[in-house]
Amino acid sequence: MSRPLQIEGCGTAHSPPAHPPIIKDENGEEPPMNRLFDPTVYPKSFKPAEMTVSWDGWTLLACPDSQVQCASCKNHPFHRGCVVIGVSAKCLNNSEPPKCAIGVFYGMKNVLNVASEIKEAPFTEQVAILRACIIALTHIISNCQVTKPKKGNEMAFPLHTVVIRSDSPYLVQGVTEWMPKWKLNGWKTAKGQPVANESMWRLIDVWIRQLEPEVLVQFWHVPKNINFPASYLTLYGLHGPKDSDGSSPGFMKLTDSSEKKEKSNKKKGNKKQSRD
Secondary structure (H helix, E strand, O other): OOOOOOEEOOOOOEOOOOOOOOOOOOOOOOOOOOOEOOHHHOOOOOOHHHHEEEEOOEEEEEOOOOOOOOOOOOOOOEEEEEEEEEEEEEEEOOOOOOEEEEEEEOOOOOOOOEEEEEOOOOOOHHHHHHHHHHHHHHHHHHHOOOOOOOOOOOOOOOOOEEEEEEOOHHHHHHHHHHHHHHHHOOOEOOOOOEOOOHHHHHHHHHHHHHHOOOOEEEEEEOOOOOOHHHHHHHHHHHHOOOOOOOEOOOOHHHHHHHHHHHHHHHHHHHHHHHHO
């Protein structure tokens, strides 16, 4: 049974229905869930930066039914159980040896944020972005059962939806379009060839199905400028100081910079709206 959705924001709260029940087909199989996040559920007045809200170290979906932003915090009411995770990857193939890094962004100053250089070949952006996705899903699975505050940024709320936000069409199309076809074809492409990075795609599929149907898992393809917090972490993973495991210990300063840029983007959107 899926959990009801809780919506909060400066005193505003209401409870939309939970996920609809899954109806199995005549063979007793569950139909593939729609894993593509649809930003058009928001009114046209919403700017992309306004579709998410930073709260208590997490990035959460704003409520699409909101009519106005809070005069105090300048945010729309938000869905407390709807988490948005930004993932990014970048490779410098012209370096010797090649360098790749990933960024996983949960929210401002969240201790789970990842800025890490990839230490194992192959050094490709496709492999790197799949690694970032696997890390995000693994963290969610290990944290989603927390029901009361403990320490740091551990979740203190039940999950309703997880949205993986990325500027990588390879990841988003792979999960939402290609993977269902690969599975029907015995993990072969339309040409009958083995799927590249099959083991990683299979692991992503396992983690998603472990969360579903109680938690809806969706993927959101965005331009790089919307995914900038995760991109910043990726760049810090490439160029920042490293621990022995390749992670960058000082990347929290980077999230402060991205917070300033996010607020700036929202202000620009509000000014343009007032002129319109």
